Amino acid sequence: MSDTTASTAEGKKADRKAKVDAIHATVLQLAEAVADPNHGDETFNNYLRFVSQFHQYSYNNVCSVLAHRPTASRIAGFRAWLKVGRYVKKGEKGIPILVPFHRESRTVVDEATGEETEEPGRVYYGVGYVFDVSQTEGEPLPNFKADLGEDGKSLLAAAVRAAQGLGFSVTFEPIFGDVNGYSNALTGAITLNSERSAGILCQTIIHECAHSILHRRALGEKQDPQAHALIEGEAEAVSVVVMHWSGHDTASNGAAYCRNHACSAGVIRGSLARISTCAGQIIVAMDAELQAAGVLVADDMDRVESDGGQVEATTVAVG
């Protein structure tokens, strides 16, 4: 009898280790994707192509844009929008900004004396017009989260209940701009952009949940700017791991997200234990919700036991 108990306990231990190893393997795969500059990274390339079409705007122009269109999120000139496959809608009024015109230096000859003087180059300002993304139509903006199709709906429902079970409130509302969602660093409250598809929101809520678990701050406590890449890399890695568990490979999008936030593969590897523990916690919560709803997300899903509490993050040496 006691033998059976021992072997069951040992079997459970081995089972749990295998599951933790699987989580670690996913994290390391993501780190590899971030590190590999030749990794076919369509999302990131699209993003670079997209941002390269936009100029940096001066402080004065940012003020002008905010005064004319307080909800503006992405602005560009008429032609710049065309280059990324979007066009300005009929009847939309441009937002005025100051545009510099450069005049080269030139030699001026005095007609009376024949004396030549060098007139330095000058910058003149004229008025140009830009348009906010909401004034345009066409190709969708690049998004770092993959669309999961119909699968996203049941996963999102489970993720929302899981987040609530972990103690975080979840609100859906339209958010202007290209933000999928955000979380409150003090309370952990999660807000999701109701304009996005369920699949995108599923990855977003897991990302925000990771922030709420790992990166809460006390009132008045400032975030170290250096920590930004670390924080975003950890949250995105948790999202990739949980999505992988649910049968969706979002590593490429996750790698693009990490690169965009200047997060290196080393950061992800260094945070392996934190990422694994947090992902395990969310997986346990989501698994319970999916089982309660009678949803199986993948045939041979490597389930993490919901009776085991948190997945222990074993310390592993990584290079």
Ligand SMILES: [Zn+2]
């Ligand atoms: Zn984030």
